[in-house]
Amino acid sequence: MGVRPVNCLNIPTAVLYGSLSLFVSILHNVFLLYYVDTFVSVYKIDKLSFWIGETIFLLWNSLNDPLFGWLSDRSFLSTQQSGAAISSPEVVLKRLKALMRNGPLFALSFLSFWVAWARPGVQFLVCLCLYDGFLTIVDLNHNALLADLAVSEKDRTRLNFYCSLFSALGSLSVFMSYAVWNKDNFFSFRLFCAAMAAFSIFGFSICTWILRQRFQLEVKVKHMEASMLKELHISQTPLAQEQTLTFLEYLKQLSRQQNFVWFVSMNLVQVFHCHFNSNFFPLFLEYLLSDRISLSTGSFLLGASYIAPHLNNLYFLSLCHRFGVYMVIRWLFFLKLVLSLIMLLAGPDQIYLLCFFIASNRVFTEGTCKLLNLVISDLVDEDFVMNKRKQAASALLFGMVALVTKPGQTFAPLFGTWLLYVYTGYDIFQHDALHDIVSTKPVGEPNTAWMKAVRQGCFYLLVFIPITCGVLQLLAWSQFNLHGKRLQTIKSLRQSTHQEGLLDIKAV
Known part of the structure; x- marks a missing residue:
């Protein structure tokens, strides 16, 4: 099972993983409820701009998932298995680095909806695409960790359990938002959104930092073992020549x-x-x-x-x-x-x-x-x-x-x-x-x-x-x-x- 990582703050990894759902859901639920009403009733967007924005957003929303997934994982695709080339802790660290960087950016893109900074049609399109782009990166890496952190059905169920628990807590932001939602006086709602975004940024930063500390120890130990083997001139069997797959070849494999x-x-x-x-x-x-x-x-x-x-x-x-x-x-x-x-x-x-x-x-x-x-x-x-x-x-x-x-x-x-x-x-x-x-x-x-x-x-x-x-x-x-x-x-x-x-x- 490898070396057991340092247990920072005694918080289980499953709890930290699940808590990331909280920092997404508290913002995304509010977004789903109010973004259309905000642009229609508060910013007075015209119908043509609204439908143009939704159409472009539909295309971007469908294409950015495989695009970001390919950019993230294309280095893992090959026609030969090379086992030791990339260790599981290194893959997890790559996911956590993406979450640590893009989680706060996702929260900032959420804030861009609630302050008028451009023409309604332009702001609608830019905000939607930015928000969905960062949301997609966060969701893809968070979901991918479910497959990377554990293989057994029991452990994955445990991870998903905490995701559901924290997502339920995140849904409470819907009820809190009712108390401050006022189309005629937007100031209180903006403060509420800013507070939620600040909480999300803080949560993403702390939880991903703790998780990274744990898995960095795993990577460090593996690198030390590799260095010792090199010093002792203990070499593994040479790896076969790898051929990186193209996206079309990957699609053919997937279709089969x-x-x-x-x-x-x-x-x-x-x-x-x-x-x-x-x-x-x-x-x-x-x-x-x-x-x-x-x-x-x-x-x-x-x-x-x-x-x-x-x-x-x-x-x-x-x-x-x-x-x-x-x-x-x-x-x-x-x-x-x-x-x-x-x-x-x-x-x-x-x-x-x-x-x-x-x-x-x-x-x-x-x-x-x-x-x-x-x-x-x-x-x-x-x-x-x-x-x-x-x-x-x-x-x-x-x-x-x-x-x-x-x-x-x-x-x-x-x-x-x-x-x-x-x-x-x-x-x-x-x-x-x-x-x-x-x-x-x-x-x-x-x-x-x-x-x-x-x-x-x-x-x-x-x-x-x-x-x-x-x-x-x-x-x-x-x-x-x-x-x-x-x-x-x-x-x-x-x-x-x-x-x-x-x-x-x-x-x-």
Whole structure:
């Protein structure tokens, strides 16, 4: 297992790793809630500039994941495995260095949204691209560490557990932001954002510094051993001539990895469903429940939907440790399908069941998303073994998954609004609210019939999307065979290759 690193401040490595999720989530949740409203309502951006910015951002958002992943991991790709060329602690140090440098820059890019410093259209585009660029670098390196710090399913589950715990704590920034959000007086909100950014910068700097101290000792010991071998004229077998892969050759290798193909097919549907729930959650609350539940109940459902997925994931991770990630994800797909069928049979008039379904649909769907990093880490192991890498290209593989699945973010609102129009005749882009449509109708019975049609259409949208997604995902997931004996074989092969460089997470 190598030399056990110095235990700075007696904080476990898993806790330090998970805490990095806190410093991202406290900022990203606020960003998601307020950046559009800020530019539309406060900075008064025009519609053309807004859509141009979103279009360019869509392209940048899809391409920067594989770009940064390739820049990070291209040195690990070769046609020959060279084992001792790069040790696991050195790979971890490279990830931590990137996090230590880009984490604070990510926080500073977050601050650039809340002070007007250029024309709204220009600021919107520059801020979005800068923010997403630094967020991508941070996410890629943080996710890659999940595959680099540990190989065993138990240790990776432990790492993911702390990520979920700290992400749940980070979601509290959403509730705190409500107290200071005021479009007419932006000063308090700016102070709040500055405080959150300062906390994030401090946290990134301290946690990555502590982690780097630990792994630098590992690297130092390995360099000393190499120097002693050199002095004693003990040489290893000469390494075979390596040939660095091009990006196209890497893509060909990846396309032959059938588990990767089936996983991204399933994950594309998952990303679509997650963003569909986020985009249309307020719509379902307003048109299906607003006249039947109190405002406080609606606010509770909305707020709980941000925190509950992280807390619920703590239980899912315990199930993963017991039954395996593959089986837990499969059960969640079945649960999604069964709950949707029950809701369809019950109809839109069962209010309590409808409240539970709207909330649970988002919670379970988001919970599934939180588990998928464990599966991607297993795909990293499979790629490492199948293609005889000298080091696992963790960040690059996470980036390739994002490249294929991120279009689901765009498909969700487009397909959802089209279906809404098909079912109800309600075009969300041409009307500010449903009452604008109703006001054009004659009073009396036609109004009631129109409202009932819109409500029924929203209900069908609510239940048929998860039914369709559940069926498609179960079909794709049934073809995924990186579990059971095959997964254990892959993990054994990777562990035997780099046994001396891996760290026991619990021991740190």
